[in-house]
Amino acid sequence: MRRRLAAGNWKMHGGTTSLTEIHALTRAHPAPAVDILICPPATLIEQAARTASGSAVAIGGQDCHPAPSGAHTGDISAPMLKEAGATHVILGHSERRTDHGEHDTDVRKKAHAAQTTGLVAIICLGESLAQREEGSTLGVISAQMTGSIPDNPTAGKLVIAYEPIWAIGTGLTPTPAQIGEVHGHMRAALTARFGAELAQGVPLLYGGSVKPGNAAEIFRVADVDGALVGGASLTAEDFSPIISALEAS
Ligand code: PGA
Numbered sequence: 001m002r003r004r005l006a007a008g009n010w011k012m013h014g015g016t017t018s019l020t021e022i023h024a025l026t027r028a029h030p031a032p033a034v035d036i037l038i039c040p041p042a043t044l045i046e047q048a049a050r051t052a053s054g055s056a057v058a059i060g061g062q063d064c065h066p067a068p069s070g071a072h073t074g075d076i077s078a079p080m081l082k083e084a085g086a087t088h089v090i091l092g093h094s095e096r097r098t099d100h101g102e103h104d105t106d107v108r109k110k111a112h113a114a115q116t117t118g119l120v121a122i123i124c125l126g127e128s129l130a131q132r133e134e135g136s137t138l139g140v141i142s143a144q145m146t147g148s149i150p151d152n153p154t155a156g157k158l159v160i161a162y163e164p165i166w167a168i169g170t171g172l173t174p175t176p177a178q179i180g181e182v183h184g185h186m187r188a189a190l191t192a193r194f195g196a197e198l199a200q201g202v203p204l205l206y207g208g209s210v211k212p213g214n215a216a217e218i219f220r221v222a223d224v225d226g227a228l229v230g231g232a233s234l235t236a237e238d239f240s241p242i243i244s245a246l247e248a249s
Helices: 016-028 042-052 078-084 094-100 104-117 129-133 137-148 176-194 196-201 215-219 236-248
Strands: 005-009 035-039 057-061 088-091 120-125 158-162 204-207 226-229
Touching (some): 016 057, 057 078, 129 137, 158 176, 176 196
Parallel strands (some): 005 035, 005 226, 057 088, 158 204, 204 226
16 A cells, blocks of 8 residues: 655745644644654754654655765755655755756665665656647646656655645646646656556645645545645644545545
8 A cells, every 4th residue: 555645845934933833743643544744844854753753743844965975065965865864855846947957867866875775765746738738738748757766766665745846835736637637648658667566655645726626626636646735734733634635635
């Protein structure tokens, strides 16, 4: 059975007062039927991991450098994330691709570093609105998967998040049929490249304007194993019903 995952991406939001949201999540979901992850800003990872210690809530990073250490001002390596208490890391988010010019080859190296360190790599991909409108969505997804997923990925340490760029932070979401088409395509591409056994074990997340009000509908779509949630993960009040919807799916 594939693990289901409700993952929150806090992006560049939150300070020490936000740790109360993690504490609230641990109390609201003491024995969840799904995996729960919060990826706070790097400055909060260690404190967040301490807050969540002994609970079912895992803590992750939002990026890592491909190298374990070195002269890379401002960067954080996978072993550093792990030492701070992270078990997962989001890689190749469209905001990193846009803000920092990250390409699939960078994401692939980072994912390799994360997996070598024992972290779960959550690789993000998704099409722009122009690409969707010109009908190239599946081709874009295929190319991103080929480019950003390392060869020989570690089973159990790989998660893929489909995040259409036009749905992130906009309140727009694809239809269930559109999500299902991409997720089915991703599962088939994983199967073709890595074989059915590995492919069947990879959780496929949907991300982009997931809210308490639309989560249940999205989680009913075949091959959707959870969500990567931005804005609605910032408070336990919003994130908790999304977790519950995933548990009920
Ligand atoms: P959103 O962000 O839920 O605020 O749309 C999703 C994401 O970027 O992971």
